[in-house]
Amino acid sequence: MKCYPACMVLLMLCLRTTAFCQHAPLSLEQKDAIIRILDTVSAADQQYRSQLEYVQSKHGGDSPEMKALFAKMAIADSLNLLKVTAIIDTFGWLGADDIGRSGNTTLFMVIQHAGIQAQDKYLPVMRAAAANGKAALRSLALLEDRVALYHGHRQVYGSQVIWDMKANHYQVAPLEDPAQVDKRRASMGLPTMAEYLAPFDMKWDAVQYARELPELEAGFFKKPAKN
Amino acid sequence: MKSEKRLALEDFQMEAVNSGNEVEKMLGLAAAGCHFTGPHKNPDGSATLFDYEWGLADAAPLRSNDQLSLLA
Numbered sequence: 001m002k003c004y005p006a007c008m009v010l011l012m013l014c015l016r017t018t019a020f021c022q023h024a025p026l027s028l029e030q031k032d033a034i035i036r037i038l039d040t041v042s043a044a045d046q047q048y049r050s051q052l053e054y055v056q057s058k059h060g061g062d063s064p065e066m067k068a069l070f071a072k073m074a075i076a077d078s079l080n081l082l083k084v085t086a087i088i089d090t091f092g093w094l095g096a097d098d099i100g101r102s103g104n105t106t107l108f109m110v111i112q113h114a115g116i117q118a119q120d121k122y123l124p125v126m127r128a129a130a131a132n133g134k135a136a137l138r139s140l141a142l143l144e145d146r147v148a149l150y151h152g153h154r155q156v157y158g159s160q161v162i163w164d165m166k167a168n169h170y171q172v173a174p175l176e177d178p179a180q181v182d183k184r185r186a187s188m189g190l191p192t193m194a195e196y197l198a199p200f201d202m203k204w205d206a207v208q209y210a211r212e213l214p215e216l217e218a219g220f221f222k223k224p225a226k227n
Numbered sequence: 228m229k230s231e232k233r234l235a236l237e238d239f240q241m242e243a244v245n246s247g248n249e250v251e252k253m254l255g256l257a258a259a260g261c262h263f264t265g266p267h268k269n270p271d272g273s274a275t276l277f278d279y280e281w282g283l284a285d286a287a288p289l290r291s292n293d294q295l296s297l298l299a
C-alpha cells in the first residue's frame with residue numbers, strides 16, 4: 001500500500017510523542033509524515049465525490065449506481081476519520097503553520113464528512129483551535145451549521161444548502177435571523193449570501209426567505225439531516 | 228482526483244462553473260480550488276447538504292519536501 005510507510009512512521013512518532021507528553025511540538029520528521037498522510041486523505045475524500053457528475057448524469061440522482069457511490073464514499077470517509085482522529089488526538093488540531101493550509105483544511109474536511117458522534121466530539125476541539133488561530137473560522141462556521149441542523153436547530157451562517165437530488169433543486173437549509181446573516185458571515189470570513197449562492201444559480205432575498213422559512217423548516221425537520 | 232490537480236491554479240475550470248449542469252457546476256467549483264464538502268446525504272435519500280469554501284487555490288498543496296522547506 002502506497003501510504004503504508006508514512007502511516008507506520010506516524011504511528012511510531014505518535015507513540016514516541018505520547019510517551020513523553022501530549023501535543024508536543026512537531027519535529028520536521030513528524031510534519032513530513034503527517035503532511036503525506038493528509039495529502040492521501042484529501043485525495044481519498046474527493047475521489048468518489050469527483051465521480052458524482054458522471055454517475056448522476058448517466059444514471060440519475062436516485063439510481064442504484066448513485067447509492068453505490070455514496071456507499072463507497074462512506075467507507076472512504078470512515079477510513080479517513082480513523083487517520084485524522086489519530087492525528088488530532090495525538091497532536092491536537094494542527095494549524096496551517098504546522099502542516100500547511102491544505103493539511104489543516106483536510107482535518108476539517110474529514111470531520112465535516114464524519115458522523116454526528118465525531119462531529120459532536122471534535123466541534124469543541126475545532127472551536128478552541130479557531131480561537132487559537134489553528135483552524136479557519138470560515139471552516140468552523142460550516143461545521144457549526146451542519147451540527148446545528150442535525151440537532152434540529154436552525155443554521156447560523158447559511159452555509160448549508162439542501163440539494164434535492166430527485167428534483168435537482170437547491171434551497172438554503174433553515175436559517176436563523178436571515179436579515180442579519182451577512183453580518184454573521186462576515187465575522188467568520190465568509191462571503192455574502194448572494195456571492196455564496198451564485199454558483200447554485202440561487203438569488204438571496206432575506207425577506208422572501210423569512211416568509212418561506214416556516215414551510216421550509218417544517219419540511220426539513222420532519223426529515224432531519226442524519227449522518 | 229489528485230489533490231495537486233484539484234487545487235492548482237492552472238486547473239481552474241470556470242467554464243464548468245458557468246455551465247447549465249448543476250452537478251458539473253459543483254465539480255467545476257471543486258476544480259476551481261473551492262473546497263467541496265458536500266454532499267452529505269440522508270439515509271433515506273430525501274435531502275443532501277452541500278457547502279463549499281472559496282479561495283483555497285492559494286492553499287494548493289506543494290510537494291511535501293517543498294512544503295517542509297516553507298514550514299521550516
